[in-house]
Amino acid sequence: MSLDAFIAERQGRWAALEAAIKTAKRGRLRNQSASDIERFGLLLRQASSDLAIARRDHPDAPITEYLNTLCARAHPLLYRGSPWRIGAVGPFFATALPRSFRAAWPYIVASLALMVIGFIAGWVAVDLRPDLRASLVPPSLFDEMARGQIGTGVQDAPFAAAFIIQNNIRVALICFAGGMLLGIPTALVLLTNGWMLGTVAAAVRLGGYDVQFWSLIVPHGVLELSVIVISGGTGLMLGDAILRPGQLRRGEALARVAVRAVLLVLGAASLLVIAGTLEAFVSPSALPDGAKLAIGAAVGVLLYSWLLLAGRSPRRRRSFQFDRPAETPA
Amino acid sequence: MESGQFDTISVRTSDNVTLGYSIAGLGSRLVAQILDNLVAVPLALVAILLYGGVASAFVTSSEGAGFAGAGAGFFAAFVYFGYFFVAEAVTGGKTPGKSAMGLRVIRLDGSAADFGALAVRNVIRIVDVVVVLIGIVVMFFQPQTRRLGDLGAGTIVVRDRAMVTLASAVAPPPVILRTPDAGPAIDGLDRIGGFERDALRVFLSRQGLSPKLRADLAADIARRVLDRLQLPPGAPERFWPPELFIERVYLQLDQRHR
Numbered sequence: 001m002s003l004d005a006f007i008a009e010r011q012g013r014w015a016a017l018e019a020a021i022k023t024a025k026r027g028r029l030r031n032q033s034a035s036d037i038e039r040f041g042l043l044l045r046q047a048s049s050d051l052a053i054a055r056r057d058h059p060d061a062p063i064t065e066y067l068n069t070l071c072a073r074a075h076p077l078l079y080r081g082s083p084w085r086i087g088a089v090g091p092f093f094a095t096a097l098p099r100s101f102r103a104a105w106p107y108i109v110a111s112l113a114l115m116v117i118g119f120i121a122g123w124v125a126v127d128l129r130p131d132l133r134a135s136l137v138p139p140s141l142f143d144e145m146a147r148g149q150i151g152t153g154v155q156d157a158p159f160a161a162a163f164i165i166q167n168n169i170r171v172a173l174i175c176f177a178g179g180m181l182l183g184i185p186t187a188l189v190l191l192t193n194g195w196m197l198g199t200v201a202a203a204v205r206l207g208g209y210d211v212q213f214w215s216l217i218v219p220h221g222v223l224e225l226s227v228i229v230i231s232g233g234t235g236l237m238l239g240d241a242i243l244r245p246g247q248l249r250r251g252e253a254l255a256r257v258a259v260r261a262v263l264l265v266l267g268a269a270s271l272l273v274i275a276g277t278l279e280a281f282v283s284p285s286a287l288p289d290g291a292k293l294a295i296g297a298a299v300g301v302l303l304y305s306w307l308l309l310a311g312r313s314p315r316r317r318r319s320f321q322f323d324r325p326a327e328t329p330a
Numbered sequence: 331m332e333s334g335q336f337d338t339i340s341v342r343t344s345d346n347v348t349l350g351y352s353i354a355g356l357g358s359r360l361v362a363q364i365l366d367n368l369v370a371v372p373l374a375l376v377a378i379l380l381y382g383g384v385a386s387a388f389v390t391s392s393e394g395a396g397f398a399g400a401g402a403g404f405f406a407a408f409v410y411f412g413y414f415f416v417a418e419a420v421t422g423g424k425t426p427g428k429s430a431m432g433l434r435v436i437r438l439d440g441s442a443a444d445f446g447a448l449a450v451r452n453v454i455r456i457v458d459v460v461v462v463l464i465g466i467v468v469m470f471f472q473p474q475t476r477r478l479g480d481l482g483a484g485t486i487v488v489r490d491r492a493m494v495t496l497a498s499a500v501a502p503p504p505v506i507l508r509t510p511d512a513g514p515a516i517d518g519l520d521r522i523g524g525f526e527r528d529a530l531r532v533f534l535s536r537q538g539l540s541p542k543l544r545a546d547l548a549a550d551i552a553r554r555v556l557d558r559l560q561l562p563p564g565a566p567e568r569f570w571p572p573e574l575f576i577e578r579v580y581l582q583l584d585q586r587h588r
Contacts, residue, residue, distance in 0.1 A: 002524020007500050014496055026421050028442070048347040066499035069492050072349045075341070076422075076436050081444030084419070156394025159385060163397040166404035177457040180478045185457075238482065255438075255484025259446035262453055 003058050010050055014067070017043040017074055024077050037078075044074045095311030097267040100260055102308065104233050107240065111232035114187055115225070118194025119201075126202035133206065136199040157280040165276030168224060169269045172231035176238070176265040179258075183239025190232045193225075215289035218296030220279035223271055223303060230268040234261035271303075339474060339486060341440035349440060351488040353474050354433045356466070359487060366427030370413040377409040378402045415452035419445060424490070432491030435480075443485050451479035505534045509574060512581040516567055518559040519582060526558065530580045548572040555579060 020040050025031050029040060051067040058064055101108070126133060154160045171189060178185030197217075204213040237257050245253035282295060338350040354362075385398030417425040423435035423443045435443045435451070443451075458465030458477045465477040476486055533551055552572035561567055567575060 003528050005524060011496060011500055018492075018496060028422050045345055048343060048345045048349070051349075052347050062494055062499040066492075066494040066496060068350050069494060071343075071347070072341075072351050072440075072488075073490060073492065075343060075349060075440050076434070076442040079344070079440065080422075080442035081446070084445035154393070155391035156389050156397060159389060159394050159397040159401060163401040163404070166401055166408065170404060170407070173453050173456060177454045180454050180457050180482055181461070251438075251481055251484065254482055255447075255450075258450045258482045258484075262450045263446060265453070266449060 003061055003063070006050075006053070006057070007063060010046075013043055013046055014050070014070060017047050017070060021070075021073055021077065028080070028083070029077055030083070040074070041078055044071065044078055047071050047074070092263070093267065097264065098307050098310040100264045101230065101268075104230075104237060104261070104264060107236040108230055108233035110236055111186075111190055111229045114190035114232065115194035115229060118191035118196075119198035120194075121191075122195040122198025122200075123202040124198075126199050126206070130206060133203045137203040154280055154284045161276050161280035164279050165273050168227070168272040168276060172227060172265060172269040172272065175228065175231035175235045176261065177235070179235035179238025179261070180242075181239075182242060183236045186232050186235030186239065190228070193228060197225075211289050215292040216283050219283045219292045219299070220275045220296075221283075222296045222300040224275040224279065226300075226303060227268045227271050227275065231265050234265040237261045274299075337474070339438070339488075341438075343440065351436070351440065351486075352493075354431075354487040354489055356469055356475055358431045358433060358489075359469065359475065360466075362425070362427035362431040362433055364427070365430055366414065366417075366425050369426060370410050373413055374406040374410040378406045381405045411452065411455060414455060415448060418443070418448045418452065423448070423485075428487070432489055433487050434490035435485050435487055438484050438486055443483070447483040447485050450483035451485050454479035454482045505531060505580070506537065507534065507577050507581070509577060510581070511578075512585060513574075513578040514566075516559065516579060516582055517565075518561060519579070519586065521558050521560065522555070522579070522583060526555065527580070527583050530555075530576055530583075533576065534580055545572070548576055552576055 017040070020036070020043060023032065029037050032040070047067060048071045051064070051071055054061065054064040054067050122136075126136060171193075175186045175189050178189065201213065204210060238254065238261060241254045241257040242250060248256070278295070278299070282292065285292075287295075337353045337355075339353060341349045341351060343349055381398070381402035385395070385402065389395050389398050414425055418435060421429070424433070428434060435448070437443050437447055455465075455477075458468075458479055465479075468481075469475050469477050472481070474486055480486055530551070533547065539547065549572045552575045555576070556568060559567070570578070
């Protein structure tokens with residue numbers, strides 16, 4: 001078929017596809033009727049078949065480039081992952097998030113290990129050089145504890161909560177994004193967080209303020225530190241995918257892991273809203289220390305029963321079956 | 331291949347047709363980024379003012395003022411980064427800046443970037459932006475001009491604008507005729523098909539050939555067409571100058587075609 005005849009015969013449907021691309025809103029076809037979408041699919045398949053013919057018969061004709069661009073513009077409108085819907089949020093928290101938490105366990109354990117290493121290092125540092133205590137822990141903290149000022153509430157607690165929540169979300173996202181730099185920033189965040197907690201805990205122990213201190217940390221800390229450990233785990237997932245892509249190409253291994261990891265870190269980071277609220281309103285409050293520790297324990301039990309138990313597929317119950325055929329020896 | 335002056339990535343579709351996407355270059359990416367900043371930075375400033383306004387109405391202590399000040403800074407950063415994520419998620423991969431530059435984020439398999447992929451590339455944007463210049467340096471050295479966020483998400487920014495319109499692709503290139511006279515009727519034109527006619531048109535629309543090359547090419551084409559026409563040995567057409575012969579054959583075919 002000559003180029004003219006080819007164009008004359010088929011340009012109508014190319015124009016129709018072009019018009020259909022223009023009616024797509026926001027890069028998707030959602031505003032169109034089912035029959036329109038079906039027609040779009042047909043037009044796209046016809047155009048890509050025409051593109052294959054044009055490539056073979058008229059490789060240098062402008063129409064070939066036109067058809068390529070036309071198909072390239074139409075293709076992502078039709079081919080796309082499942083859309084994000086507000087209704088997906090419930091099932092995400094009910095099953096998907098705990099499942100991806102459990103699937104990521106080696107990285108989360110490694111992340112926890114980094115934080116514990118930092119904690120032990122900080123503790124040992126203060127134990128070995130108690131004279132450095134003042135430079136590791138702000139002395140004002142001891143003054144306040146000695147004066148009994150800790151535990152009388154924070155002024156402007158809503159603003160404190162907003163600050164804490166945003167700061168922790170920032171840390172969580174940095175833990176994830178640091179995975180792109182081989183997870184090195186992620187590891188540093190985990191180590192320093194552990195170190196700070198370790199030095200303060202050891203210094204407080206020397207000062208004899210253990211109970212006040214832990215009652216100040218535990219109510220929110222169980223949740224907050226868990227989220228930071230999870231976020232660290234997601235960063236380590238990225239770093240590991242870059243360093244050890246396995247059978248896949250590096251970019252592919254990374255992209256597969258990253259989409260799972262980002263949902264885990266975003267879901268976990270949303271818990272920081274609860275943690276920050278506890279940190280501003282409950283931890284520094286005048287509640288008795290025992291009550292604060294109990295709140296922390298309760299949050300921990302809830303958090304981990306959700307993360308470890310939710311979304312498991314029901315185990316098949318092994319029941320005696322009368323109708324099972326008798327096994328005969330071969 | 332197509333889209334000559336740009337690098338392309340090839341995507342094999344489910345119809346087993348290979349599509350070429352032309353990759354957005356560093357320049358257009360940076361211009362799109364600047365355009366987006368013209369929106370995102372004022373948005374972030376508005377966020378600071380709003381946060382500060384609320385805080386100054388309710389804060390009662392210097393401690394609270396400290397929290398509010400730092401909180402306003404974080405809030406502005408979230409609004410800034412959130413702008414890119416929301417804009418891409420709502421439009422299917424085109425922030426206003428990208429849209430103005432005719433760019434679009436897609437996944438490497440040619441499908442639209444979904445929520446997860448856009449989340450990855452926009453969280454990693456923190457590293458691309460905050461670690462000074464790393465995003466630009468990576469884009470400069472990465473063969474497909476992808477930044478760290480694109481590498482993590484398996485996405486790529488491509489040109490989404492039609493470079494060739496249907497009208498311009500369909501219109502045949504202008505044919506330059508030296509003697510626009512069809513001349514006496516030539517026998518045997520039925521033997522000439524569409525492909526030959528396209529070849530004649532391509533020759534007649536070519537410009538800038540050196541006179542010698544043009545004469546050689548014309549002689550070659552004329553000989554082949556004469557063979558195809560199977561004219562008797564003494565036919566007058568055999569003695570026309572080759573270029574004149576080609577023009578007359580083309581014009582007569584064109585008239586027939588209409």
